[in-house]
Amino acid sequence: MCGICGVVFPKRAARRVNEAALVRMRDVLRHRGPDDSGLFIEEGVGLGHRRLSIVDVAAGHQPMANEDGSLQIVYNGEVYNHADYRVELEARGHRYRTRCDTETIIHLYEEHGADCVRFLRGMFAFAIWDRNKRELFLARDRLGVKPLYYFCADDGSLAFASEIKSLFESGLVKPEINFAALPDYLANHAPSGEETLFRGVRRLLPGHTLLWRDGRIETQKYWEVDFAPCEDLARRKDEDLIAEWAELFRTSVRLRLMADVPLGMFLSGGIDSSAIAAVMSEMVDEPIKTFSVAFKEREANELHYARLIAERFKTDHHEVIVAPEQFFAALPDLIWHEDEPIAHPSSIALYFVSALAEQHVKVVLTGEGSDELLAGYGRYRKTVANLALARRYHRSVPKFLREAIKRRVESLPVRSRTRQKLARTFLCLPAEIESIYFDNFAVFPRAMQSELLAEPTKEAIGTLDPYSEIRRLLAETKAESLLHRLLYADIKTYLHELLMKQDQMSMAASIESRVPFLDYLLVEFTARLPERLKLRGWTTKYVLRRSMKGILPEEILSRRKVGFPVPVGRWLRASFRHIVDEYVLSERALGRGLFAPDFVRRLVAEHAAGANHEERLWALVNFEIWQRRFFDGEEVKIDRRIPIEAMALSAE
Secondary structure (H helix, E strand, O other), rough: EEEEEEEOOOHHOOOOOOOOHHHHHOOOOHHHHHOEEEEEEEEEEEEEEEEEOOOOOOOOOEEEEEOOOOOEEEEEEOOOHHHHHHHHHHHOOOOOOOOOOHHHHHHHHHHHHHHHHHHOOOEEEEEEOOOOOOOEEEEOOOOOOOOOEEEEEOOEEEEEEHHHHHOOOOOOOOOOOOOHHHHHHHHHHHHHHEEEEOOOHHHEOOEEEEEEEEEEEEEEEOOOOOOOHHHHHHHOHHHHHHHHHHHHHHHHHOOOOOOOOOOOOOEOOOOHHHHHHHHHHHOOOOOOEEEEEEEEOOOOOHHHHHHHHHOOOOOEEEEEEHHHHHHHHHHHHHHHHHHOOOOOHHHHHHHHHHHHHHOOOOEEEEOHHHHHHHOOOOHHHHHHHHHHHHHHOOOOOHHHHHHHHHHHOOOOOOOOOHHHOOOOOOOOOOOOOHHHHHHHHHHOHHHHHHHEEEEHHHHHHHOOOOOOOHHHHHHHOOOHHHHHHHHHHHHOOOHHHHHHHHHHHHHOOOOEEEHHHHHHHHHHHHHOOHHHHHEEOOOOOHHHHHHHOOOOOHHHOOOOOOOOOHHHHHHHHHOOHHHHHHHHOOOHHHOOOOOOOHHHHHHHHHHHOOOOOOOHHHHHHHHHHHHHHHHOOOOOOOOOOOOOOHEEOOOO
């Protein structure tokens, strides 16, 4: 795994690359590649690279050139099928100097140009400079496992990098809030689509390429996940489809064992990581090194399940227990690593388990992607059921009676669990996806954002529509069923944010993470599977559970989805209330004028009194720390940090 960056200027700009700035761009990414570094500079272009050596450790220095030096590449990722093309490429006259996948990419580009990406099976983000054509080609893997950001200046100059902070070192762009992306962040944990929270900074979308030619850019989509109904698969027996899915999954795991360095896996004890452990254990000779994380609080400690799997497959198991003091002490630095506010508190735990794993291995396998492919989240089945019942309810029950039922629900005590549950169903919500899905699962839904945002902020934003990108995705997919439309949109948005969390938190500890559930051939097959093999009644991930029957313990197979519990709401209500006081309620925080003070104070008071505003307070705390780091230039410190060595425990 690596960090890449670069700048390119059009001829008319007559600008030379500032080597010192390029070095700063490269070295701010040192955590992504502590093993090696390199630069390439010639007229109008500069490329930088930091390397975490995984394959052909001794060779593989980047930037790397083709045989005649006309092409230069900087590359981040792993292409698992690169050796499949080597014989053919050598037969066509290409000369290899290493065993690295980097060379295969550059030779495929020589042969196929932009279509080279269609041959690559893996995770990648790379840039190729063509000296003869004076073109810069950027590409990103199909699912967006590896990040790639860019900024295009008014004069056509372009800067790109694996992380946003690197772009700021280029001198082409300064950090400014992108108000247009703020509603999306407040509702959906993070901006969707190309936008980031920094004005002018974009991400190259998954499955896309970008071609820069003398100040002009053109982006192209080269891959799409297709949820269109497949009659052939619908007619086949479940047993046959499950067997084929299981074989694709096994192949994906096997491919991701490619490495010349030690590797292991993150083990949560859920069905996803347990399935990887089961398959992986059959393919390696030594015990798998597994790593788990939990918090001291009982409700946030599920190590029992991880230990169950570790014992079942005789892994070399390691654990880390995180105290709330450590959690909050790490938060400011991890926001810097993330570049944007951290969407999910579980990201902090991911960093700590990555830091633990880094003491033993350089590569880990993780379970991201299964929920979005196989309908693992409860919100899918709730939304499908809610919308179906809502339409029948509105057709068959008179309006006066519906309004009376709604008033009865709203008359229940505010803290009543019955009221809280019923208020999020068809009994109280309009029969439309905006209310039953978008608003129902938003951090700050539309009505609440109208109260939260100060008037100047609303004016800067313009139209307050936090769901425009998700709505567009739901409309563009070829999927016919509601469930498949929701999965398609989440693969493009929610999953993308989870992958950025996975990448940036693991790379903060200089460790590479690989995601077997997101092999693109497995994804394509899974997308076309009938719904009955994903969500069957109330059973989620049906094909995965069936394929693991008799392999995983029944306790794991029947375990309900719980996510990764982090008791941050309780912490912010009690012993860490001072964090809310400083980063949400302080004169400095409210004085920025972005949010309405009265609403913010009421939100905090309600949470202190027992209401659950955990996600909302988390978003506001993160947003303020993010501003202090990137706009105020402040080294934010919360309490003290405890060395990772003091926390590592062994389950042996």
